[in-house]
Amino acid sequence: MAENRTFTMIKPDAVADNHIGGITKMIEEGGFRIVAMKKTALSEERAGQFYAVHKERPFYNDLVKYMSKGPIVAMILEKDNAVEDFRTLIGATNPEQAAEGTIRKAYAKSIESNAVHGSDSDENAQIEGDFFFAADERF
Ligand code: RTP
Ligand code: MG
DSSP states (O other): OOEEEEEEEEOHHHHHTTOHHHHHHHHHHTTOEEEEEEEEOOOHHHHHHHTGGGTTSTTHHHHHHHHTSSOEEEEEEEEETHHHHHHHHHOOSSGGGOOTTSHHHHHOOSSSSOSEEEOSSHHHHHHHHHHHOOGGGOO
């Protein structure tokens, strides 16, 4: 397993509820190194671009509105097998199905307001990291 990178966002509710510290603690204790991090906000247009893969899904419009309703925290994370291991750390999309010890079990409120995003492939991790961070913002 190569050392590689994934991308995550702490979603608006989790930021508004003061869980940035709790979530980044779980990320670091899970063995991930934070390569890049910023608190920012997505306009509806930018959120729509970010989630363009879900354009045809019934939840797309609600998701775009939700993700643009307040600040988020974007991060690039590094670890062996980063994409897959981070999906394990965040847990199932629906928090009712999220395993004990996962970020979504601890912090998600609903299937939409589920605390964090995690990239689903190496290719998307690269695209999503590039969406938020320039080369000189990664360390
Ligand atoms: P993410 O992309 O945010 O890491 O989440 P995921 O892979 O676990 O789930 P995905 O299928 O990619 O869905 C993206 C986000 O859309 C919202 N969602 N709402 N109302 C619904 O049924 C529904 N289903 C998905 C969630 O915020 C989900 O994380
Ligand atoms: Mg996804």
